[in-house]
Amino acid sequence: MRLLHTADWHLGRTLHGASLLEAQATVLDQLIELVSSERPDAVIVAGDIFDRAYPPLAAVELFDDTVTRLAATRVPIVITSGNHDSAVRLGMNARVAEAAGVHIRTRLDRIAEPIEVSSGTERALIYGVPYLDPPSSAGPLEALQPSHAGVLGAAVGQIVADRESRSADFVVVAAHGVVAGGQPVGEHGGGVERSIDVGGVAAVPRELFAGIDYAAMGHLHHPQGLGERVRYSGAPLAFCFDEAGDKKSVALVTLCAGAAPAVELIPTPQPRAMARLRGTLDELLADPAHTAAEQAWVEATLTDRLRPKLAMERLRGRFPHVLKLAHEPVRDARDGAEQAQSYGERVRGRTELEVAERFLAEVREGTEADAEEHALLQAAFEAFGREEALR
Numbered sequence: 001m002r003l004l005h006t007a008d009w010h011l012g013r014t015l016h017g018a019s020l021l022e023a024q025a026t027v028l029d030q031l032i033e034l035v036s037s038e039r040p041d042a043v044i045v046a047g048d049i050f051d052r053a054y055p056p057l058a059a060v061e062l063f064d065d066t067v068t069r070l071a072a073t074r075v076p077i078v079i080t081s082g083n084h085d086s087a088v089r090l091g092m093n094a095r096v097a098e099a100a101g102v103h104i105r106t107r108l109d110r111i112a113e114p115i116e117v118s119s120g121t122e123r124a125l126i127y128g129v130p131y132l133d134p135p136s137s138a139g140p141l142e143a144l145q146p147s148h149a150g151v152l153g154a155a156v157g158q159i160v161a162d163r164e165s166r167s168a169d170f171v172v173v174a175a176h177g178v179v180a181g182g183q184p185v186g187e188h189g190g191g192v193e194r195s196i197d198v199g200g201v202a203a204v205p206r207e208l209f210a211g212i213d214y215a216a217m218g219h220l221h222h223p224q225g226l227g228e229r230v231r232y233s234g235a236p237l238a239f240c241f242d243e244a245g246d247k248k249s250v251a252l253v254t255l256c257a258g259a260a261p262a263v264e265l266i267p268t269p270q271p272r273a274m275a276r277l278r279g280t281l282d283e284l285l286a287d288p289a290h291t292a293a294e295q296a297w298v299e300a301t302l303t304d305r306l307r308p309k310l311a312m313e314r315l316r317g318r319f320p321h322v323l324k325l326a327h328e329p330v331r332d333a334r335d336g337a338e339q340a341q342s343y344g345e346r347v348r349g350r351t352e353l354e355v356a357e358r359f360l361a362e363v364r365e366g367t368e369a370d371a372e373e374h375a376l377l378q379a380a381f382e383a384f385g386r387e388e389a390l391r
Contacts, residue, residue, distance in 0.1 A: 047082025
């Protein structure tokens with residue numbers, strides 16, 4: 001029994017204002033080709049089909065085209081909703097879609113309703129669990145606690161109870177959430193993996209899936225296995241600069257009786273790479289080591305002591321797809337010593353004119369007053385002194 005596991009398409013996602021829809025279409029084209037060539041027994045898409053509840057029309061059209069082409073392969077498709085999706089909108093016409101072999105699971109009352117898949121004499125039950133919002137789903141699921149662990153535990157409990165009434169070789173759960181031990185992308189998930197920490201419990205224990213032959217998870221964008229039977233396929237495309245260099249893939253999973261699932265990670269194309277560059281503006285514009293980044297999405301951090309003029313325009317001369325620019329000047333030892341002093345210590349013994357000129361240099365990150373500015377400041381203090389003398 002073979003399953004193709006993917007998740008977190010995030011159709012309609014943008015990267016600092018740049019559309020990723022063309023790149024997403026390229027990735028989904030490869031997915032369709034893979035299904036046509038490998039002929040898995042089912043395809044699982046574990047949530048976050050769209051990037052937001054109200055996706056742009058172009059994203060909806062890409063999803064419709066992709067599902068139509070996948071259905072034409074005659075391979076059963078199981079789709080669940082994620083925390084970025086609108087379960088109601090994604091699940092619209094789900095009953096009609098089933099006639100074409102597309103099984104969309106977005107409703108709580110269908111969690112214990114499996115999709116039956118056969119391969120020769122082997123039979124698998126695939127249960128699709130939509131993302132479960134603890135406050136709204138705890139009651140209907142009769143969860144002991146309105147937490148992420150509570151509602152997902154209640155859902156798995158329904159699945160285990162239903163499985164006991166059926167005959168099958170394998171039981172598969174497709175779900176969207178955080179399992180303990182799973183690693184998000186970057187420190188905060190790059191703003192894509194939204195926190196679903198509700199009720200003080202941010203993750204469910206891996207043991208929750210005991211007795212399940214394979215848990216096909218979505219939500220975390222880095223592909224990773226948690227033990228032998230719980231796996232995140234990861235997102236098939238990089239969506240933030242925290243994912244620069246991350247190896248994206250889909251998982252081709254083979255279920256074997258009496259053995260752990262065998263997993264083959266199949267790389268997905270990244271139509272445009274992501275690059276993080278750091279250095280002075282002159283270094284970034286001249287260093288041949290950055291040649292590969294000339295066609296990549298670029299996040300540039302400039303370390304010049306002073307912020308260069310027209311920095312973004314100059315960078316785009318070499319890196320036309322630079323999207324993000326930051327300035328983090330390198331401080332020398334003198335800067336550190338002065339910052340450690342109190343304000344009173346820094347100005348002690350200086351004239352008012354010297355204090356003003358020093359302040360001007362500090363706020364301009366080292367650019368001291370020129371002759372004209374010095375003259376203006378001096379004239380201002382002299383005028384102030386005359387006014388004070390007349391009072």
